[in-house]
Amino acid sequence: MxxxxxxxxxxxxxxxxxxxxxxxxxxxxxxxxxxxxxxxxxxxxxxxxxxxxxxxxxxxxxxxxxxxxxxxYHDFRAAPAGRHVLKICRAEACQSVGGAALADTLLAKLGLDWHGTTANGAVTVEPVYCLGLCACAPAAMVDDKVVGRVDAAKLDKVLAEVGA
Structure with a gap:
């Protein structure tokens, strides 16, 4: 899959x-x-x-x-990343407010595992362990832009913006 x-x-x-x-x-x-x-x-x-x-x-x-x-070191890649990198926080604060389920849903929707890249090369999805937005969990980062209080709708918007 x-x-x-x-x-x-x-x-x-x-x-x-x-x-x-x-x-x-x-x-x-x-x-x-x-x-x-x-x-x-x-x-x-x-x-x-x-x-x-x-x-x-x-x-x-x-x-x-x-x-x-x-x-x-998770930042080193063995293959090129997509044009955009979407990092989903996997730390405890984000997991405690639904981050893990949100990540699982996203990966299933895209048909990817962690570090996978969409078929069109638009986005690579990676885990990250704390973005410092614990008070605004769950958190994500697309390229260099952090996004707090991420939900399915925000993820869909981010994915649309990066062409995934």
């Missing part, structure tokens, strides 16, 4: 020279891995699989170690 429509790496131009430049620019830093991953994501919109080998070689780490770091 879950649908994960995302552009494949084949659809995205991955510049190996740009990957090498980013890695080289960060290897002299103390604790270079996170800044390196952020720079790659800034450049490509995600951390391309083509960068994994060169990162491991440059930092003398295993692919398992790299995967552990990338998967631990």
């Amino acid at each position: 879950a649908h994960h429509a995302t552009a494949s790496a084949v659809d995205i131009a991955i510049d190996g020279a740009e990957i090498a430049r980013i890695i080289d620019a960060h290897t002299a830093l103390e604790g270079p891995l996170l800044p390196m991953l952020h720079a790659l994501q800034d450049a490509f919109g995600f951390v391309p699989a083509q960068a994994h080998g060169p990162i491991c070689d440059a930092l003398n780490i295993s692919r398992a170690e790299l995967h552990g770091v990338i998967s631990f």
Whole structure:
């Protein structure tokens, strides 16, 4: 049932020279891995699989170690996100006032799992753990705009605005 429509790496131009430049620019830093991953994501919109080998070689780490770091930090992507990112708060305050049910309904309606992207590439739905709007729960964020007291009608409006 879950649908994960995302552009494949084949659809995205991955510049190996740009990957090498980013890695080289960060290897002299103390604790270079996170800044390196952020720079790659800034450049490509995600951390391309083509960068994994060169990162491991440059930092003398295993692919398992790299995967552990990338998967631990939820903001790193393995594939491009949709044109818009809708984050739904999963923290306790939002869950206590219906946020979990609202999220489940939204995901079912869109036919997605968390981190999935709509087939038209308009929106990626991601969990987030606290947006600081606990007094206005449940909360969501679309791109950089926070929305408090979210209900089905507000979510439908947000989705219409982003073309989902």
